Amino acid sequence: MIGKTLKQYEIEAILGKGGMGVVYRALDTRLHRPVALKVLSPEFTAHDDRRRRFLQEARTAGSLSHPAIAQIYDVDEEGDVTFIAMELVEGKTVRQLIMDRELDLPGAIEIAIQAAEGLSKAHEKGIVHRDIKSDNLMVTRDGHAKILDFGLAKLVDSGQSGGTTAADLRQSMMETIARTQAGMVLGTMAYMSPEQARGQEMDHRSDIFSFGIVLYEMITGELPFQGTSPIDTLHAIAFTETRPVTTVKANLPSSLHRVVARCLRKQTQDRYQSSTELVNDLKAVQKEIDSGITSHIPLQERLREGLQSLKDLTPGEWLWPTVGILAGLVMLYFLFQNLESWLPTFLGLAVVGLIIYRRVRTRRHRLMNQFAAKVKKMPEVRIIIFHEDQVTVLTDKALARTYVRINALMDRINRKKYFGDDYSVTVRDQVEPEEERRALATPGVLYVRKDVLGES
Numbered sequence: 479m480i481g482k483t484l485k486q487y488e489i490e491a492i493l494g495k496g497g498m499g500v501v502y503r504a505l506d507t508r509l510h511r512p513v514a515l516k517v518l519s520p521e522f523t524a525h526d527d528r529r530r531r532f533l534q535e536a537r538t539a540g541s542l543s544h545p546a547i548a549q550i551y552d553v554d555e556e557g558d559v560t561f562i563a564m565e566l567v568e569g570k571t572v573r574q575l576i577m578d579r580e581l582d583l584p585g586a587i588e589i590a591i592q593a594a595e596g597l598s599k600a601h602e603k604g605i606v607h608r609d610i611k612s613d614n615l616m617v618t619r620d621g622h623a624k625i626l627d628f629g630l631a632k633l634v635d636s637g638q639s640g641g642t643t644a645a646d647l648r649q650s651m652m653e654t655i656a657r658t659q660a661g662m663v664l665g666t667m668a669y670m671s672p673e674q675a676r677g678q679e680m681d682h683r684s685d686i687f688s689f690g691i692v693l694y695e696m697i698t699g700e701l702p703f704q705g706t707s708p709i710d711t712l713h714a715i716a717f718t719e720t721r722p723v724t725t726v727k728a729n730l731p732s733s734l735h736r737v738v739a740r741c742l743r744k745q746t747q748d749r750y751q752s753s754t755e756l757v758n759d760l761k762a763v764q765k766e767i768d769s770g771i772t773s774h775i776p777l778q779e780r781l782r783e784g785l786q787s788l789k790d791l792t793p794g795e796w797l798w799p800t801v802g803i804l805a806g807l808v809m810l811y812f813l814f815q816n817l818e819s820w821l822p823t824f825l826g827l828a829v830v831g832l833i834i835y836r837r838v839r840t841r842r843h844r845l846m847n848q849f850a851a852k853v854k855k856m857p858e859v860r861i862i863i864f865h866e867d868q869v870t871v872l873t874d875k876a877l878a879r880t881y882v883r884i885n886a887l888m889d890r891i892n893r894k895k896y897f898g899d900d901y902s903v904t905v906r907d908q909v910e911p912e913e914e915r916r917a918l919a920t921p922g923v924l925y926v927r928k929d930v931l932g933e934s
Contacts, residue, residue, distance in 0.1 A: 479517065483507075484556050487515050487563060498627075503566065506551070513551060514564045516627075529560060536562055539605055539628040546596030548616070548624045567624045572692065573612035575878050576699055583730070584767060585879035586696040588886040589615070590689075591760045592623035597689060598753035600628065601682040608680070610688035611669040612695055620905075621881030667711055668701050672744045675712040683746040686756060690741025690749075697734065698726040702742065716744070733763050768852075846901075849891050850924040853884055858907075860930050861914065865922040869903040872914065876907040 479489050479502060487504040493514060494501045504515040518532075533553055540550035552563035572589065575581045581589075593615055600607065607614075609627060616624045671687035673680045694702045702720035705711035720742060724735045737759050743749045750756045846864045853859055853871060858880060861872040871884055884905055892900040909917070918926065 484515065484517075484559060484561055485552075485554055487513065487561075489515060504563070506563065512566045514548075514566045516562045516564060518560045518562075520558065529555075533560070539600075542600055542603065542605065542628055544596045544599040546592045546623050546625055547600065547628055548626045550628065564626070565624075567616045567618060567626065569616050569618040569624075570878060571613050572615040572617065572696060575617060576612065576695060579699075580878045581696055582879050582883075583697065584764075584886075585882040586693075587734075587760060587764045587767060588621075588882050589617060589623045590693050590696065591757060591764065593625055593692075594689065594753050594757045594760060596623070596625045597682075597685055598757060601685070601753050606680070606682050607685050607688075608674075609666055609669075610685050610692060611666060612692050615692060617878050617882065619881065621878065621883075621885040667708055668703060670712070670715055672716045673746065675716040681746070682753070683749050683751070686741055686750050686753060687743075689753075689756070690738055693741065694720070694723060694738050697723050697730065697738070700726065731763060731766050733759075733766055737763060845891050845894060846924060849887055852887050854925045854927075856880060856883065859925070860927050861917060861923065862925040863917060863920060863922050864924050865920060867899060867901050869901060870917070871903060871905045872909050872917065873905060873907045876905050881905055 479500070480491060482489050484504075486508045487506055489502045489504045491503045492500060493503050499516055499518040502515045502517065504513050505511075506513050533555075536550065536553040540553060543549070548567050549565040550562060551565065554561060554563075570578075570580075572581075597607070597610075605628070607625065607628060610625075614626045616626055618624060669688045669691045671680060671684040673684055691702055703711060703714040703718065705714050722735050723738050724730045724732060737756070740748070740750055740759075741756065750759075846869070849869070850862045850864075853862055856873075858873045858875055858877070859871060860874060861870075863870045863872075869888065873880060884903055888901060888903040895901075914930075917923075
């Protein structure tokens with residue numbers, strides 16, 4: 479296929495192969511942008527009804543728009559070839575990151591939160607992925623998660639009680655086992671839900687189970703259900719309880735075990751009933767992990783983290799400023815009614831107001847100091863510079879977890895801002911010595927590692 483053209487897509491190179499087909503890097507000659515072109519295997523599109531149903535489902539999935547979901551650009555046919563044009567995501571799969579040992583616990587939780595938010599968006603629209611696995615979860619070079627292959631999702635008919643029929647699932651299961659035993663390596667089987675393994679009806683909670691397997695794998699480095707044969711693996715998924723993550727890997731919080739265990743419940747009614755619940759619990763685990771590896775967070779800061787940005791103009795965010803203004807007006811009214819008795823109170827309020835004003839004025843620098851205090855704990859970080867709303871982090875070597883954690887910390891800082899543009903962050907590694915010396919001479923240096931000072 480390399481060198482050929484499908485519609486307006488010129489195929490340039492092969493990116494990978496899977497059970498559903500082959501993925502190529504291609505160029506959209508109309509829009510002059512690179513795309514990932516998935517050409518489906520003929521066995522999946524030979525039947526007219528099946529192909530027509532697939533095209534409808536893929537086009538519906540193409541309506542999804544979320545930062546954590548790889549965008550579907552086009553679904554089309556040419557001759558007997560059916561293909562999907564998707565956003566080309568540059569980065570590594572979660573499986574690659576696990577194999578390369580590039581994921582630490584905070585990075586894994588951040589990726590999980592982003593992916594779960596993407597799943598939540600899809601489930602709200604009635605779309606089930608059906609093939610959540612570590613190979614279908616990418617992390618871009620700047621540390622953002624992307625779920626792949628939503629073009630192969632199944633649109634759940636909200637007017638029916640079930641999602642996918644048991645007959646369809648049993649047929650798909652038998653086909654999968656046959657291909658696996660014939661020698662085709664399919665990662666899908668180890669990530670199936672119990673209802674998939676039994677050939678029963680499934681819904682969005684099946685995605686949550688598969689997501690729990692990926693989360694387990696990211697945290698421990700191993701799969702929770704493994705057998706010596708496909709049948710053994712399916713039996714373990716359907717009937718065997720997995721080992722708690724806290725026994726596989728030491729020093730994990732018990733709250734994380736509870737999240738993983740709830741995802742991996744055998745009965746759908748015992749799992750999370752929505753991905754939104756899962757996101758909320760993962761964020762609670764993230765806060766617990768952060769509070770365990772950093773200095774004590776004051777109550778005022780914890781309350782502030784619970785508020786959304788003032789830019790969103792929600793009622794809760796306007797509450798305290800409004801109350802403060804009204805209280806000030808009331809006090810001014812009583813002050814001028816009886817100036818002599820209220821003068822000491824007025825002076826006291828003025829002092830308090832000045833203190834508050836000073837804290838508001840210095841808030842920008844305090845936020846950056848909080849950011850630097852957490853980032854500098856990463857051993858690979860050499861220098862942190864803050865200048866004109868732009869943060870530059872120079873590192874020895876920027877791994878995927880470096881991008882994930884630094885971008886996540888910056889996102890949290892931006893959520894704390896009351897007004898103004900968001901801060902942006904750039905991570906650079908392998909900087910030349912001369913450029914590093916120039917960086918140290920610029921204003922706004924927040925942190926320099928001790929050995930860097932010695933080299934300079």
